[in-house]
Each structure stands twice: as structure tokens, then as C-alpha cells.
Amino acid sequence: MNKKGFVFVETIIVIAVIMTILIMLYGSFISILNQERRDMTFDDVTYVYRTFYIEDFLVSLNLEQYIKDHLETPNSAGKMPLLATFTCHDDSLYNLRDENGNNNPSEEDKKNFCEALTDGGRLEVENIYITRYDVSDLTSCMNTDNSIRCASNEELRNLTPGAVNYFRTLSGNEENAYRLIIEYKTKIDKKEYESSDITLQGNEHYLYSYSNIKIARRNVENEE
Amino acid sequence: MKNKGFTLVELMVSIALVSLVLVFMFNLLGDVKRENSLSNDNINDTLNRSTITRIIQNEWIENDLIRVEKCSVSGTILCYTFTFKDNSTKDLLVKEKELEYDNEKWILDDGEYSTDGASYCFLSNGVNYLLKITIPVLNHKDDNRVHDIELIKMGTDDLDVDTLDVC
Numbered sequence: 001m002n003k004k005g006f007v008f009v010e011t012i013i014v015i016a017v018i019m020t021i022l023i024m025l026y027g028s029f030i031s032i033l034n035q036e037r038r039d040m041t042f043d044d045v046t047y048v049y050r051t052f053y054i055e056d057f058l059v060s061l062n063l064e065q066y067i068k069d070h071l072e073t074p075n076s077a078g079k080m081p082l083l084a085t086f087t088c089h090d091d092s093l094y095n096l097r098d099e100n101g102n103n104n105p106s107e108e109d110k111k112n113f114c115e116a117l118t119d120g121g122r123l124e125v126e127n128i129y130i131t132r133y134d135v136s137d138l139t140s141c142m143n144t145d146n147s148i149r150c151a152s153n154e155e156l157r158n159l160t161p162g163a164v165n166y167f168r169t170l171s172g173n174e175e176n177a178y179r180l181i182i183e184y185k186t187k188i189d190k191k192e193y194e195s196s197d198i199t200l201q202g203n204e205h206y207l208y209s210y211s212n213i214k215i216a217r218r219n220v221e222n223e224e
Numbered sequence: 225m226k227n228k229g230f231t232l233v234e235l236m237v238s239i240a241l242v243s244l245v246l247v248f249m250f251n252l253l254g255d256v257k258r259e260n261s262l263s264n265d266n267i268n269d270t271l272n273r274s275t276i277t278r279i280i281q282n283e284w285i286e287n288d289l290i291r292v293e294k295c296s297v298s299g300t301i302l303c304y305t306f307t308f309k310d311n312s313t314k315d316l317l318v319k320e321k322e323l324e325y326d327n328e329k330w331i332l333d334d335g336e337y338s339t340d341g342a343s344y345c346f347l348s349n350g351v352n353y354l355l356k357i358t359i360p361v362l363n364h365k366d367d368n369r370v371h372d373i374e375l376i377k378m379g380t381d382d383l384d385v386d387t388l389d390v391c
Binding site: 008017018019023026029030031032036038040044045049053057095106109112113117122123186196209 | 230234238241242246250252253254255259263266270274281345347349350351352354357370372373374376377378385391
């Protein structure tokens, strides 16, 4: 057989192999790039400071009891909740009545302030979550496509894909500690933003940003 | 079988296919390079913003801020005067490209400070209060980061504020 070069089929096979390798490289690089672009909205200085101040205020409420009720008590499916969505509307956070059963105006003020702080876009807070500091149980319920697989943990169902993506980046395994995670929603003008954390609602564009902080258990430390 | 190698058409088809993939690859590498450059800039930006925020907010807490008012200094686009419990005052001067506080200056590498979107607001119910000063930065980089500087104070002590803006 006299063969002086490739035949067309051989060339096509070689090109197919090269293209497969290049496409795989492209796929891995593009996912790294997209992750990098998404991560830019995580733990920005502005949001870290905001989260610090919000945490500082929230620990002045009955947060210890709130955590016990929402994270240390089994849910309706008999499972320990992995996540609590915090709301200032919960009366158990405040001592609205004193020992004699009378109204406690200063606690009522605290409640109003908490609601004003977290509602109405003053600090652009969209959701406040409380989890154990070690989020490995929580993230084990999250798939790489940001979907949720633990059906019995109903509290996870309403998480936004951006929040799931953020949770998956968290690490740390401190026991008996809790984490405050805040989802911020900021109205933006630029339409050319490149991020999957931008949503269009009506004619407005919103950017979702995230930050977290370890909850200081001041009451426990003081008692100790 | 007699085979003398590529014909011109075969060669052109092969080159076209490889070129197509290479175009995507070069675009991608361009994006990676751009992202790397943005990332380096953002590290500097983050360091600057965190330093400014930490210095001012720490001073508010340590020296006990009692009053905040707007001021007017020529050449500035935004100006705030902070008065502390010992009656000392410090000015935060924001010019187009630089921010000055307590004899320290931070010059923006990219973009400029802006009055568009600047806010100075106060929320109080007589017990707790929130003070928020936002200094917007118009950045020309095509990224999705916040470049604004935000100063926050929350507390229960008395604070006198010269403003009509309510958060």
C-alpha cells in the first residue's frame, strides 16, 4: 500500500479529537469565569459592614430563643431544620409584655425599628437566613446546578439560585456556632452587567449580593 | 489504494474547523485576561474602601459621634462634618477623584466620585437609630461590583443630624 499522507477520514478523526479537547477546555474555563463573575457579588466590603451592623442589632433581641425555636426544634417532617428565614415580625424576638403583663413600649420600638431596618429597601435587605456555622449538612442538599434535593427540608424550597450558589461557597466547621447570611437586592441602572445574579422585574434590573457573619452569642458568653 | 495526501478542499475544511474553535478559545483567553486584570483592580479597590470605612466608622464609635452635618468647601462635590463628644470636628471631603479625611487622601485609579445617587439619611424611632451615608463611585469598568463607599452607624445613643432625608 502506497500511502503518502492522511486520508480525509483520518483527518476528520484527528480534528474531531482536537475539537473535543478544545470544547472541554472551553467548558471548564467558561465555568471558572462565570463562577468568578458570580463571586464578585459575594462578601463585598459594603455588605460585610452592613451585615455586621445588622447582626449587632439582632443579637440585642431574643435571638438565642429564636435560634432554639427555629433551628434546634424538629420541623413538621421530624427533621432538624438546616436553615431559618429570619423575620422581624416574629413577636418571640421581643419582650413585648413585662412581668406584670403590661405593654413594654421600648420593645415595641425595637420591633418597629427592626421592621423598618429590614423592610422597605433601607439597607436593601431581601432575606435574612440563620444556619449552623458548619453548613456542610445544608450544602449536601444542594446540587451543582443550584437545585435542592432534600425534599423533607421545606425551608430550603424558597431559596433563590443565587443564595444556593452562595451557600455552596461557605466553609467552616465550628460547632455550637451559628451564621447570619443576608441576601441584598440592589436596583441597578447598568443593563450590561454580566452576572447570573441579575434579575429583571418589570423594567428594573436588580443585583443580588450576599454576605455572612458568625453570630456572636453574647448572652451565653455573659452567662458563662 | 492510491492516496497522495490532502486535496485543497480537505485542507480548507480542516483549517476552517480548527479556526472556528480557535476563535472561541482566543475570545475565552481574552476574557480570562480581562477578568484577571479586573480582579487585581478590585483587590486594590476593596482594600481602599475597607480602609476608608474602617477608619471613619471606628472613629465614630471610639470618639463618640454626636453630630453630623453637611458642609460646603470649594472644590468638593460632597462634604460632611462630624462632631465628636469632646467637641472636636473632622471633615470628610469628597472631590471628583479623591476622598480626604483626617489628613489622609485616597485617590481613585478609575472612575470618579459622584453626587448622582449620593444619599445621607437617618432613621430613628427615639431609641434606636440608623445613619447611612452613601458616596457613589461611577466606575467605567465593565464589571458587576459595587464601588460605592457606604458609611453606617447604628446605635441607641443620642445623635444630632442636620438632614431632612429619612432612610
